[in-house]
Amino acid sequence: MNVWNRTFIAIGCHSRRFASQAPAYGHLPSSQSPFTPKLKFFNSVNSDGSKIPTYRVLDGIGIPLEGAELPKIDEELARKLYEKMLLLPTIDTLMNNVQRQGKISFYMTSHGEEATIIGSAMALAPDDEVLGQYREMGVLLWRGFSVDAAMAQCFGNEEDAATKGRQMPVHFGSPKHHFHTISSTLATQIPQAAGVGYAIKRDPKRRGKNCAAVFFGEGAASEGDFHAGMLLASTIPSPTLFIARNNGFAISTPSSEQYYGDGIAARGAGYGIDTIRVDGNDILAVIGAISEARRRCVEGGRGVLVEAMTYRVGHHSTSDDSFAYRPRQEVEDRKNVDNPIVRFRLFMENRGWWSKEEDEATKERLKQEIMTTFKRVERLKRHELKQLFEDVYGGDEPWNLAEQREELSRLLRKYGADWKPWRQELDRFRGEGKEMIDK
Structure with a gap:
């Protein structure tokens, strides 16, 4: 041997x-x-067929469920919440039409998701870091970002101070409001948020006081970035609040084809983090769920996952026609049966905090205010084209930007006179920016 x-x-x-x-x-x-x-063997769906429950406070007609605990809101706060919910579709409807007229290049609405967005914004601290996907304009509006600033960003005009016309419309960013600039690349904000949360944890002034909140759709949760962010926030760990908007569709792909398990909430247990599924069309439930999720996140210094179940009533974007992949009647039914704005309005009316007369007057006032803002903002000048290359890096201009600037100058000299969209820009360059074209 x-x-x-x-x-x-x-x-x-x-x-x-x-x-x-x-x-x-x-x-x-x-x-x-x-x-x-x-x-x-085990699965996210129990052997008896039961699934993860959905937290709800109000039923479909705004009446609190038996045994439900309402978040602490008074009449003044409720009216503010409702007005912000009304503001979103008012802006969205106008700007969507403006895009159809060719005045801006792109737009995305939040129709049907107002309760998830405004409720989350209210439950977060104003200095929590927010990393949005592209339907979170309501978070900024709640934090004091003006309608003028929102429209300026979409037009890319001279009042677009943060992005200076260099971002697509609705790709907002505002350091003042702790709102990180949105990126079109799907799901990249998720691991970035886990890193932001870790930075907060390492900051003695913010540790135990703030978290990083990241918004994304159930389609983005199919990206590897989702799992990277969840793994980082659960193992490092970091105070990162993951808010998944499960609105039924990832552009044209229904959620039923996005996953086989029980939604996005089923994945939280796999990473060992606290998880809840909430009715995203019930603003009181959203406030309650996000408030408690944030508390656990900040105090525990670890990731928390919230899955908000809602429905995207609007098209994915102005580049999409959702009626090509879902029945028009389905959308109309959702507007009437499970409308988050109507549900909260009925709750307020039942408490004597609101009336139909006030509702009509407020809607009309908001329309007039939005239209006045639009007429002013659309007349403002765009940023000088030469600013495309400025304020990107500190110090001297790097060689790669110098090459790009020179290439654009050659293209303008060669095609600018015949290319109609550039005529206005050429006239502008003949003033202060003349040296760029003549170089």
Whole structure:
């Protein structure tokens, strides 16, 4: 018998002696999982067919459910919440039409998701860092970002101070409001948010006071970035609040084709983080869920996942026609049956905090205010084209930007006179920016 055989036999005998001395139900060192002699598989859906419950406070007609605990809001706060909910579709309807007229290049609405957005904004601290996807304009509006500033960003005009016309419409950013600039690349904000949360945790002035809140859709949760962010926030860990807007569609792909398990909430347990599913069309439920989720996130210094179940009433964007992949009647039914704005209005009316007369007057006032803002903002000048290359890096202009600027100058000299969209820009350059074209 060679030395290797003797070694394996010795190890085997030692293992048998150790096993005979161990208790009948121990656990593995790495998992703390108890042993069992029963063969049993598990899934996110229980054997009886039950699924993860959805937290709700108000029923479909605004009446609190029996046993539901309402968040602490008074009449003044309720009226503010409702007006912000009304403001979103008022802006969205106008700007969507403006895009159809060719005055801006792109737009995305929040129709049907007003309760999720405004409710989350209210429940977060004003200095929590927010990383949005592209339907979170309501968070900025709640924090004091003006309608003028929102429209200026969409037009890319001279009042667009943060992005200076260099971003697509609705790709907002505002350091003042702790709102990180939106990126079109899907889901990249999720691991970035986990990193922001970790930075907060390392800051003694913000540790235990703030979190990073990241918004994304159920389609974005199919990206690897989602899992990278969840893993980082659960293992490092970092105070990162993941808010998944499950609105039924990832552009044209229905949620039923996005995952086989029980939604996005089922994944939270896999990463060992606190998780809740909430009715995203019930603003009181959203406020309650996000408030508690934020508390756990900040105090525990670890990621928390909230899945808000809602429905995207509008098209994915102005580049999409959703009636090509879903029945028009389905959308109309959702507007009437599960409308988050109507549900909260009925709740307020039941409490004597609102009336139909006030509702009509407020809607008309908001329309007039939005239209006045639009007429002013659309007449403002755009940023000088030369600013495309300025204020990107500190210090001297790097070689790659210099090359790009020179290339654009050549293109303008060659095609500018015949290319109609550039005529106005050329006239502008003949003033202060003349040196760029003549170079």
